[in-house]
Amino acid sequence: MTSYTFVFLGLSITSSWGNGHATTYRGLLRELAARGHQVVFLERDLPFYADNRDLPSPSFARTYLYGSLDELRERYADMVRDADLVVVGSYVPEGIDVGAWVQATARGCTAFYDIDTPVTLRQIERGRCEYLSRELISSYDLYLSFTGGPTLGFLERDYGARCARPLYCSFDPELYYPEHPERDAELRWDLGYLGTYSDDRHPTMENLLFKSARAWPEGRYIVAGPQYPSTIAWPWNVERVEHLSPQEHRAFYGSQRYTLNITRRDMIDAGYSPSVRLFEAAACETPVLSDRWSGIETFFKPGWEIALVETPSQILQYLRDVKEPARLAMAKRARKRALAEHTAAHRAESLERYTAEVLALRAARERKPAARRARISC
Structure with a gap:
């Protein structure tokens, strides 16, 4: 296996507070390092x-903090120049300037890692994206997208992306697994949800979680995540719970009979945009009740490994009527699927393949001018 040097410029790896980027980067970079690659963040x-760094010094990647774009250019140009693949992530501050500098500096290949693809494209169309532009998309060697399906062709056809490939979120098997300390003990909550507040997700939470909670006063519910407005009538x-660190997620999922997955509106419209909650909860053998979107069946089989819900009555049907053996069986099937296809190691393997692909394409492009010059000289 070829060993590569990867340099990532991302929103955060040191803090998971209020963002899902950190856990994605942590799992991916740890697995890249485990496979023998050199990794810098x-x-x-x-x-x-x-003020909220829950992993200030990752052991699997050399991590450096920079205070400004000028400091980035002055101190880390050599790392960027010498890497096989330099990856710039979505929501990086001054990301357009960072991306332009990376493309001008790197001798290897460059990639954009979009953890928010539908949101990014909508912002570009509205002229409001601060971390990516149409020009940069067509200049990156590789566009890594949290969203797959038709969006990948759209990126190449309408935005000029040279090579658009899916790099979905994943889970870390070392953090997410079933504990079952007391299998016969009563679980603490009937339904839970883990996620930062967003305006477009909240109506679904109101419809599915709040309405079912009000209709079933005996039910026990929980919502964990920051940035919820004080005006919400719970x-x-x-x-x-205001915030849970990744180290607390396993116990959180493991204390629920079911967990709820709610997808952002842009992700629903694009389809093929799985949330990390799907994989994490499945890995913990917690059954998932999810909203519906195109492509979900490519990750988990509805009705077999995951349940799709659209109304409070459907929520209550699962919470109150499904027998325990059926609930546990669905959870076990989901965990088996997650381990087979959706770990951070699977994503690291995908990134290796994509890196080999774009490096080969670049080498081929560079050979063509040399071949033309040789023919002319003869």
């Missing part, structure tokens, strides 16, 4: 994350 030193039987 460059992160903008932002005050918001500085049902009395819905417990609130």
Whole structure:
């Protein structure tokens, strides 16, 4: 296996507070390092994350904080220049300038890793994207997307992406697994949800979680995640937790009979955009009740490994009527599928293949001018 040097410039790897980027980068980079690659992560030193660093010094990647674009250029140009693949992530501060500098500096290949693909494309269309532009898309050697399906062809056809490939979120088997300390003990919550607040997800939460909670006062519910407005009228039987570190996720999932997955509107419209909650909960053998979107069946089989719900009554049917053996069987099937296809190691293997692909394409492009010059000289 060829060993590569990867340099990532991402939103954050040191802090998981209020973002899903950190856990994605942690799993991916750890697996790349385990496979013998050299890995560097460059992160903008932002005050918001500085106060909430739950992994300040990852053991699997050399991690450096930079305070400005000028500091990035001055201190880390050699790392960028010498890497086989330099990856710039979505939501990187001054990402357009960072991307342009990376493309001008790197001798190897460059990639954009979009953890928010539908949101990114909508912002570009509206002229409001601060970390990516149409020009940059066509200049990156590789576009890595959290969204697969038709969006990949759209990126290549309408935006000029040279090579658009899916690199979905994943889970870390070392963090997410079933504990079952007391299999016969009553679980703490009937339904839970883990996620940062967003305006477009909240109506679905109101419809599925809040309405079912109000209709079933005996039910026990919980919502964990930051940035929820103080104006929300929480049902009395819905417990609130402001933030959970990744190390606490396993116990959180393992204390629920079911967990709820709610997808952002842009992701639903694009389809093929799995949330990390799907994989994490499945790995913990917690059955997932999810909203519906195109392509979900390519990740888990509806009705067999996962349940799709659209109404509060459907939620209550699962919570109150499904027998325990059926609930546990669905959870076991989902975990088996997650382990077979959706670990961070699977994503690292995908990135290896994509890197080999774009390096070969670049080498082929560079050979053509040399061949033409040789024919002319003869």
